[in-house]
Structure formats: C-alpha cells, structure tokens
Amino acid sequence: MSKAILSFVCFILLSNQVLANELLVISGKNSKNSKKWQEEVYQEFIPSGVGRISVKIVTIEADKFPKWITQAMKEERMGEILGTPTFIIWDEVSKKELGRLEGYTEKSRFYSQLDQAILQISQGHRPGRREGSGGHQEEGSGGNQRQEEGSGGMSQDIMDHIYKTPEEAKRASEMLGLGGQIHSHETPQGIIYMPGSTM
Structure with missing residues (x-):
C-alpha cells in the first residue's frame, strides 16, 4: 500500500514539474509543415493529458x-535544430531542453507523441534524441543533417529508415506511430531492421 502511495506522490511531483515547462516551437518562416501545425494545432491547442x-x-x-x-x-x-518545425520541451527553471519532437504530419499523431514525450520525461527519460538512427524527419524521429528551411521535412529515401538493431527500429516505429512493428531484411552486410510491418 505504501509503495502505491509513494509512486502516486512521485508521479504528481513529476507531473507538476511539467507544469512549469514550455513547448518551444521552432517554426521555419517558409516551412509548410510549420504553417500546417499552426493552422491545425496552435489555434486550438489542447493541454497535454499528462x-x-x-x-x-x-x-x-x-x-x-x-x-x-x-x-x-x-x-x-x-x-541542434536540424529542421522545422521542431518542438522542444523546455525547462524554464534550468533553461534546458528536456525532450523534443521533430517534424509535423498530423494533429492526432502530434498530440499522441507529445503526451508520450511528457510521460517519458516524468519517468526520467529524454525523448526524441535517437543517435545513429538515420536522417528521417517525422515527429520524434531525430535526424543527423540540418534540413533546408521549408523543405517539407520528410525524407523520401528508404535508406533513412534502416537500423542496425531491432531496438532502434522498434523505437522508430513507435515514434512514427506504427505501433512498434518492425521487419528485417538480410543483406550481404548483415541483417537490417526497419519500422513497420513487412511489405
């Protein structure tokens, strides 16, 4: 019983920490996806569930x-800001980034991933920074190259969605809204993993 109460108190304290945070939206002046987010989400921004x-x-x-x-x-x-829009969960007290989402595709996915990111922060994780995972630019996916402002932000190159481990592919699948599904391919260099079910 006391374990449950302690967990609840910790959750409340961490949730209250999120109350002091701010969502910095790094918006490109010429970015179509930044404008789309402002039209679809900003005008009716609903506070996160957490x-x-x-x-x-x-x-x-x-x-x-x-x-x-x-x-x-x-x-x-x-x-580093690699493309727009980039959504940074910013701690106003310590003046530092706690987590991020990168890119925008649709409102429901944005809210789902924002809720997930805030929950991860409350559990002590730092969402949105997946090093070595390729240059794709969907929400929460990270990337390794600065994108030209206004470029749309989503890579069409299938090679940007290849991972060396199933864990990386699963994280990408979850961040891309694919429910954690992954598939693999055998190549001369070894097995590669990709988000989503087999084609």
Whole structure:
C-alpha cells in the first residue's frame, strides 16, 4: 500500500514539474509543415493529458536563430535544430531542453507523441534524441543533417529508415506511430531492421 502511495506522490511531483515547462516551437518562416501545425494545432491547442504545458513559437529564417537559442545550443543545454518545425520541451527553471519532437504530419499523431514525450520525461527519460538512427524527419524521429528551411521535412529515401538493431527500429516505429512493428531484411552486410510491418 505504501509503495502505491509513494509512486502516486512521485508521479504528481513529476507531473507538476511539467507544469512549469514550455513547448518551444521552432517554426521555419517558409516551412509548410510549420504553417500546417499552426493552422491545425496552435489555434486550438489542447493541454497535454499528462500535464499542462504552455506554447511559445520562435520563428526562424534559414539557420538564423535568436541569440538565446544559439547560446543554449553552444552550451549544450539544447540540441541542434536540424529542421522545422521542431518542438522542444523546455525547462524554464534550468533553461534546458528536456525532450523534443521533430517534424509535423498530423494533429492526432502530434498530440499522441507529445503526451508520450511528457510521460517519458516524468519517468526520467529524454525523448526524441535517437543517435545513429538515420536522417528521417517525422515527429520524434531525430535526424543527423540540418534540413533546408521549408523543405517539407520528410525524407523520401528508404535508406533513412534502416537500423542496425531491432531496438532502434522498434523505437522508430513507435515514434512514427506504427505501433512498434518492425521487419528485417538480410543483406550481404548483415541483417537490417526497419519500422513497420513487412511489405
């Protein structure tokens, strides 16, 4: 019984921490997906199911960031912005990134992934940073190359969705809204893993 109460108290404390956080929306001036998010989500932004989070839109042109963002990236309090829109869950107290989603495709997926990211933060994880997972640009997927502002943000190259381990592919599948389904292919270099069910 006391274990359940302690877990509940910890959850409430962590949820209240999310209340003090802010969703920084790094929005490209010419980004179609940034504009789509503003039209579909921002006008009717519903607070996340785990905790209320306020929104601050930071509009950029190309790679010209406000000084405070450049400084935060330089000091490694914020990861590199590789494309727009990028949604950064920002801790206003410590002035650092807690997690992120990258790219935008549709409202329901955005809300689902934001709720999941906030829950992961409350459990001590840092969502949205999956190193070595390729250059795809869907929500929460991460990437390894800066995208040209306004480019649409979604890679059409199948090679951007290949992983060396089933764990990486499963995380990508979950972040892409594919329910954790993965499949594999045998290649001369070894087995590769991809998000989604077999084709």
